[in-house]
Amino acid sequence: MEKFYQIWKRFGQNFQEGGKLSKLSSFYDAFDTFLFTPSTTARKIGSHIHDGNDSKRTMILVVLALVPALLFGMFNVGYQHFLATGEIVKGAMTCALFWKAFAFGLLAVLPYIIVSYLVGLGIEFVVAQIKHEEVAEGFLVTGFIIPLIVPIGTPLWMVAVATAFAVIFAKEVFGGTGYNIFNVALITRAFLFFAYPTHMTGDKFVRTQGTWGWDNNQALVDGFTGATPLTQLSTAETATYTMTDTLGNPIGFWDAVNGLIPGSVGETCIWAILLGAILLLMTGVASWKTMLSIFVGGGLVAFLFNIGGVDNAAANTPWYMHLVLGGFAFGAVFMATDPVTSARTECGKWIYGFLIGAMAIVIRVLNPGYPEGMMLSILLMNAFAPLIDWCVVRVNINKRLKRA
Amino acid sequence: MQQIKLKKGLDIPMCGAAALTIGSINRPTVYKIVPDHYAGLTPKLMVKEGDQVKAGSPLFHDKQFAELIVTSPVSGKVVEINRGERRKVMFIGIKADIKTDYVQFDLKQNVKDLLLQSGLWAYIKQRPYDCIAMPSKQPKAIFVSTFDTAPLAPDYGFVLAGKGNFIQAGINALSELAPVYVGLQHNNKTTDFAALKNCTLYSVEGPHPAGNVGVQINHVAPIAKGETVFTVNIQDLAIIGQFFTTGQVKQERLVALTGDMAFEPQYFRILPGTPASAITHCNVRKDMATRIICGNVLSGTQITEDESLCYRCNQVSILAEGTEKHEFMGWLLPRFNDFNAKTTDPAKFLDNGLWYWLFGPKQYNWDARVKGGRRAIIVSGEYEKVFPMDIYPEQLIKAMIAGNIDKMEQLGAYEVAPEDFALCEYICTSKLPVQAIVKEALTNLKKEIE
Numbered sequence: 001m002e003k004f005y006q007i008w009k010r011f012g013q014n015f016q017e018g019g020k021l022s023k024l025s026s027f028y029d030a031f032d033t034f035l036f037t038p039s040t041t042a043r044k045i046g047s048h049i050h051d052g053n054d055s056k057r058t059m060i061l062v063v064l065a066l067v068p069a070l071l072f073g074m075f076n077v078g079y080q081h082f083l084a085t086g087e088i089v090k091g092a093m094t095c096a097l098f099w100k101a102f103a104f105g106l107l108a109v110l111p112y113i114i115v116s117y118l119v120g121l122g123i124e125f126v127v128a129q130i131k132h133e134e135v136a137e138g139f140l141v142t143g144f145i146i147p148l149i150v151p152i153g154t155p156l157w158m159v160a161v162a163t164a165f166a167v168i169f170a171k172e173v174f175g176g177t178g179y180n181i182f183n184v185a186l187i188t189r190a191f192l193f194f195a196y197p198t199h200m201t202g203d204k205f206v207r208t209q210g211t212w213g214w215d216n217n218q219a220l221v222d223g224f225t226g227a228t229p230l231t232q233l234s235t236a237e238t239a240t241y242t243m244t245d246t247l248g249n250p251i252g253f254w255d256a257v258n259g260l261i262p263g264s265v266g267e268t269c270i271w272a273i274l275l276g277a278i279l280l281l282m283t284g285v286a287s288w289k290t291m292l293s294i295f296v297g298g299g300l301v302a303f304l305f306n307i308g309g310v311d312n313a314a315a316n317t318p319w320y321m322h323l324v325l326g327g328f329a330f331g332a333v334f335m336a337t338d339p340v341t342s343a344r345t346e347c348g349k350w351i352y353g354f355l356i357g358a359m360a361i362v363i364r365v366l367n368p369g370y371p372e373g374m375m376l377s378i379l380l381m382n383a384f385a386p387l388i389d390w391c392v393v394r395v396n397i398n399k400r401l402k403r404a
Numbered sequence: 405m406q407q408i409k410l411k412k413g414l415d416i417p418m419c420g421a422a423a424l425t426i427g428s429i430n431r432p433t434v435y436k437i438v439p440d441h442y443a444g445l446t447p448k449l450m451v452k453e454g455d456q457v458k459a460g461s462p463l464f465h466d467k468q469f470a471e472l473i474v475t476s477p478v479s480g481k482v483v484e485i486n487r488g489e490r491r492k493v494m495f496i497g498i499k500a501d502i503k504t505d506y507v508q509f510d511l512k513q514n515v516k517d518l519l520l521q522s523g524l525w526a527y528i529k530q531r532p533y534d535c536i537a538m539p540s541k542q543p544k545a546i547f548v549s550t551f552d553t554a555p556l557a558p559d560y561g562f563v564l565a566g567k568g569n570f571i572q573a574g575i576n577a578l579s580e581l582a583p584v585y586v587g588l589q590h591n592n593k594t595t596d597f598a599a600l601k602n603c604t605l606y607s608v609e610g611p612h613p614a615g616n617v618g619v620q621i622n623h624v625a626p627i628a629k630g631e632t633v634f635t636v637n638i639q640d641l642a643i644i645g646q647f648f649t650t651g652q653v654k655q656e657r658l659v660a661l662t663g664d665m666a667f668e669p670q671y672f673r674i675l676p677g678t679p680a681s682a683i684t685h686c687n688v689r690k691d692m693a694t695r696i697i698c699g700n701v702l703s704g705t706q707i708t709e710d711e712s713l714c715y716r717c718n719q720v721s722i723l724a725e726g727t728e729k730h731e732f733m734g735w736l737l738p739r740f741n742d743f744n745a746k747t748t749d750p751a752k753f754l755d756n757g758l759w760y761w762l763f764g765p766k767q768y769n770w771d772a773r774v775k776g777g778r779r780a781i782i783v784s785g786e787y788e789k790v791f792p793m794d795i796y797p798e799q800l801i802k803a804m805i806a807g808n809i810d811k812m813e814q815l816g817a818y819e820v821a822p823e824d825f826a827l828c829e830y831i832c833t834s835k836l837p838v839q840a841i842v843k844e845a846l847t848n849l850k851k852e853i854e
Contacts, residue, residue, distance in 0.1 A: 005730045033777055037734030039727050041695075041772040044706040046822075046839040047829040048697055048723055049416070049555075052742045054776025056735035058783060058833055134777045178780025178834070287785060344784040344798060393799050397814040404628035 005036060026128040030135040059137040061285050063144050065276035066334065070109070070148060072272040073265035077152050078104035080206045080262055083246055086221040090247065108211040109265055112147035115156050116188075119163045120146075127172050138177030138184070138340075139167065145185040145334060148266025149327065149375075150192060151204040158199065162191040182382045183341045186375055193375070201231070205262045206246060223248050228262050230326045230364065234371035236313035243317075243325075256324040267330040277333040286337035289346065290353040294332040297357025298323055305365050314365045322361055331374035332357070341382040348388040356381045407590070408623045410610030412792040414745050414827055416555045418701070419767050420722075422660035423670040424562045427683070435478055435677030436486075436495040436712045437463060442474060442526055444535025444850070447493050455482045460507030460522060460653035463496055469539050475523030477655045477675040477715075479505035495712065498677065506652040515580045519644070522653050527640035527716065531621065531633050533850040534821035534843075541632040543582040545625050548575075550597040550638050551589040553615035554700035554826075556662035556669075558718050560638050561595035563658045563671070567642045568596060574636075574645030575603050582634065587620045597638075610792065612702075618824040622793040627819045639718055659713065661687065663701075663722035664770075665694045676715035680707055683720060693725035695772055702826035703839060726771025734775065743768040745790070745831050779834040790827035795819065797828055801838060804845035809852055817849060 014021045015028035032038075033056070042048045078101030082088040088097055120139045128135040143163075150159060170187040171180040193200045206226040227235075229243040229251055243251045245261055255261060259269025267273075280286035302319035309315070322328065336342060336356050343352035356377050363373025370376060439447035446467035451457060457476040466472040476498055484497035509522055519525040520539060528546075530537040537543070550560055564571065575584050579602050588597055590609030598605065606624055608614045617635045627633050636644070639657055646654055658671045661683050672683045680696050688694055697704035698714050701721045705714070713720065731737060787797040795816040803811035822839040829838035 001732050002730070005732075034735070035733060037729075037731040037773070037775055038777060039729060040774050041725055041727060042706075042774055043837055043840065045843070046837050047703065047826050048695065048701045048706065048721075048772050049770055049830060050774045050776070050835065051745045051831050051833075052734075052739050052775050053744060053831075053833055054735070054835060055779045055782060055833055056776065060735055134779075136779055138782070176780065178782045285783075339784040340782055342784065345796065346785055346788060349785075389799075393796055393815070396794070396796055396816075399794075400626075400628070400814065400816060403626060404630065 008032070008035065023129065026133070026135055027125055030125065030128070033134065055137050058285055059140045061283055062141045062280065062334070065279040065285075066141075066144050066148065066266070068272035068275040069266040069269065069330065069334075070144070072259060072269040073148060073267075074105035074109050075102045076105065076260060076268055077108050077207055077265060078102055078106075079260060080246065081105075081108075081208070084206055084208055084220050084224050084226070086219075090245075090249065104207075104211065104214060107213060108152055108207050109147055111156055111212075112150065112152075112154075112159055113144070115160050116146040116163050117143040119160045120167050123164060123167045123172065127176065131176075133176075136177035138171070141338075142167075142184045142188075145266070146188050149185060149189050149264045149330070151200060152207045152265060153204040153209070154192065154196075154199055158192060158196055159188075162188045162195070165191050178340055180340060181386075182379055183335055183338050186335055186379055186382075189375055190379060205264060221247070226262055228326070228371070229256070230314075230371040233314045233317060233364070234369075239311045239313060240316055241313035253318075253321060253324065256321065264327060264330075266334075267327040270324050270329050273329045273333050280333065280337070286333070287339075287342070287349050289349040290337045290342060291332055293350045293353030294336055294357040294360075295323055297354035298328060298332075298361050299357070301358040301361040302365075305361065310365055312365065322364065326364075326372045327374040328357075328360060331360070331378055335374075336378050336381075341385065343385040343388045343392075345389050345392040348385070348392045351388050351392075352381055352385055355384070406606035406624065408606060408608045408610075408614075408620070409590075410608065410614050410619070410792040412789055413553075413611035413613055414790045414831070415553070415611040416702070416745075416830070417743060417768060418555045418664070418770055420662050420664035420666060420669050421556050422558065422662050422719075423668070424559065425670045426658065427661075427668065427670045427672050429672050429674065429678075429682045430685075431500070432678055432682050434483060434497045434499050435480075435675060436497050436679065437474070437476070437677045437715075438495045438712050439464060439474070439493050441712075441714045441716075442536055443529070444533065445472065445474075445526070447474075449485065449493065449496075451482050451485075451496070453482055453485055456480070457482060457498060458505045458507045459655075460509070462523065464493070471520045472525055472536070472539055473520065473523050474526055475507075475653055477653075477677055479503075506654070509647070509651045509653075511648065511651050515577045515648075518648070519577075522647055524644050524647055524653065527636060527644060529635050531618065531627055531635065531821065532818035533846050534823075535846075535850065537634050538632075538854075543632045543634040544627075545621075546578050546582050546584045546634040546636060547587070547617050547621050547624075548584065548603075548636050548638055548641055549587040549615055549617040549620055550595065551587070551592065551615045552700075552718070553612035554702055554719075555612075556660070556719070556721060557615070557700060558658070558660035558662075558671070559594075561592070563639055563660075563718070564595075564642055567645075568599070570642040570645035570649060571597075571638070572600060572602070572645065573648045574641040574643075575600060577644060577648045578634075578636065578641075579603065585620075585624055587615075587617065587624075589615070613790075613792065613824060613827060616824055618819065618821050619792055622795070622819055626794070629813060629818060631818075637716060637718065640716060655715070657718070659683065659717050660719045661722070662719055665689045665692075665722040665724055674713065674717075677712050679710055679712055680720065681709040684709060684722065688722050693727055695723050695725050697721040697723060701770070702830060703823040724769075724771040726773040729771065729773065741769045743770075774835050776833075776835045778836065781834050781836065783833045786831055786833060787825075787828040790831055791824070793819070793824065797825065801825070801828075801836070801841060804841050807845070807848065809849060812845060812849060817845065820846075822846075 166187040305315040359377035360373040478500040584603040
């Protein structure tokens with residue numbers, strides 16, 4: 001390894017000021033720190049020892065936490081596809097069919113991951129080079145989340161445009177990772193949502209066309225509807241409504257927890273999200289206060305709607321169903337806990353989380369135009385997080401003023 | 405007695421604590437007094453090359469407060485006045501006599517004048533600004549912490565064994581300036597500081613930085629705007645007490661040489677102006693790059709072998725530099741032999757649980773690498789976990805970076821010193837030079853306010 005290090009460092013001289021490739025120094029630097037932990041040592045004054053944890057390690061942990069949701073999502077994409085084409089019959093699953101479904105899902109999701117990383121990291125590299133800074137790692141997570149939250153039928157070019165928009169206008173114009181106000185991955189989704197609404201409707205969450213290596217024109221089984229449970233709720237004409245899967249079978253609580261239902265790639269399986277949540281909480285990367293308070297807020301408001309006040313399908317859905325349907329759990333675990341856009345004071349995190357959960361359910365119930373309230377509710381609270389912090393810090397300031 | 409229980413904080417496990425023995429050193433021929441060590445003081449020389457001085461004779465005074473002087477630790481001849489850029493005094497070299505000749509002070513004057521004349525006032529620091537106490541200020545209290553919780557910190561029970569009468573004399577003298585508060589370590593039965601009189605005692609329990617006087621002030625008597633609190637290190641207090649007992653300025657002190665890069669970590673008796681080489685010579689591993697730190701590894705200053713130890717130095721740490729380590733894909737390594745403050749690594753669970761049960765306390769590798777690039781502040785709540793004061797550290801740091809004086813005032817900048825943020829800097833995921841930021845901000849704040 002020492003030999004490789006010497007060769008790599010010699011190669012790196014080309015990228016230094018005045019070298020042949022100095023225009024690409026951020027590029028080299030990103031790979032350099034990726035390959036070898038920098039051996040820069042502490043300053044003369046200050047702490048001489050530093051914790052091994054840095055931005056890279058933190059971000060990679062979030063990516064690891066997302067892997068179960070991604071793997072399950074890949075399988076589910078294939079599973080839903082073959083359900084729609086009739087190649088898999090519900091309840092009859094063999095090992096071969098399992099791998100076939102997973103392979104289909106892998107080939108369907110992979111292009112989104114590649115496009116999101118290429119576009120996003122490309123912009124990050126260029127901006128870092130312009131600003132003569134190191135490439136920040138924030139997009140490692142953002143780029144991983146984007147494929148998990150867009151409908152699997154979205155054209156790739158739309159994802160590319162939306163990612164570029166989000167990275168430039170939601171992050172880089174504010175100063176890059178650490179300075180953004182809104183969650184970049186959610187801005188990507190919101191951009192798609194408002195710019196191409198016809199492609200983001202609730203029946204686009206099942207991949208009915210083929211993908212690499214699979215036929216594009218397969219006949220769909222009779223009675224297939226691709227609508228997600230939340231879309232069904234928002235368009236239901238009766239106040240008591242039974243949600244169904246794509247073939248018309250009713251969906252219960254455990255179906256929603258197990259996640260073999262249509263939805264965004266990463267959001268359907270609560271078990272996979274739970275695995276990620278456990279990793280994030282054990283390692284202290286995400287705040288348990290935010291997560292818990294989102295579920296408390298959402299559950300409480302959904303329960304109040306259950307008791308009365310509004311009489312529609314969403315309001316009458318049991319509160320515990322709300323917590324496991326759609327992107328609620330995924331948003332609570334992976335999106336709302338983004339430390340940059342979340343409230344930064346410990347007390348503020350309780351308020352921030354509670355309001356996200358509450359707002360998500362309010363939007364679901366009262367606004368049939370948007371079947372999923374989680375995205376809008378997190379973005380809304382992103383905007384209010386600094387205000388929450390301001391109030392919390394103000395209490396401390398007032399206490400100090402009183403002493404004087 | 406007030407009891408303070410701290411939950412936030414972090415004890416850093418390191419090897420190489422000083423053995424409770426006192427090593428012999430070669431007495432240096434030339435003592436170099438460095439004006440830069442006197443925080444917040446602008447020197448005006450009172451001696452020139454060739455002058456004869458006694459231990460206790462003035463060397464230089466402050467530009468702003470002429471009565472604030474620094475005196476010689478030894479008797480001898482001023483052999484060198486070393487100047488750097490723009491004729492800044494780098495150090496004053498004094499060739500020591502074989503037998504030290506002391507200036508005899510008349511102890512009948514008032515305490516403040518005696519402290520100023522003897523040069524021992526420089527041992528008193530103040531908050532706000534974390535500088536040498538300004539003689540013009542009337543402190544509301546004087547705080548002394550009798551223990552240190554920093555990594556490998558010296559054991560003051562050993563350092564001050566048999567000096568109880570000097571400490572009491574120091575407290576008696578200082579209590580004429582302001583009420584004295586003395587912080588005891590909870591359940592520390594090895595010292596007899598609890599028997600001190602003429603002062604208010606309180607006990608503190610918890611991980612580092614429980615021993616930091618700043619944390620204790622914040623819990624016992626928080627500093628409001630316009631107030632001043634003086635702080636004195638317990639070993640310095642003994643020196644002051646010795647002066648008020650004998651009338652002579654005897655600045656001898658014990659420093660602990662610590663760290664696993666030192667062959668024989670133990671205590672050494674030194675005077676201000678002693679070069680680091682006096683205690684590190686032939687006592688530090690040479691087969692790998694090391695750094696000498698005057699102070700502890702969390703908030704000390706890196707010095708070379710030839711440079712003088714600070715006059716307030718209680719500890720010298722030797723740490724591996726680590727420049728020869730090139731970790732391949734370090735962001736992916738589990739790093740079982742590295743200590744991790746946060747549970748960001750599976751290692752922590754093993755170390756604290758299974759490993760501890762099987763093998764006892766684990767020995768970690770330490771070096772001076774930063775282990776990451778500087779980023780904007782991303783992770784939230786990490787400073788708070790190691791900052792046991794009623795202050796929002798992250799918000800205060802941001803105000804300091806922005807240079808927002810009003811915000812700094814509101815958020816409690818008057819109560820803090822760089823050392824209080826040492827653990828924040830250690831733990832910072834974004835690798836910010838937190839203590840340097842605080843130091844610069846406090847200097848600017850002093851310039852603006854005073």
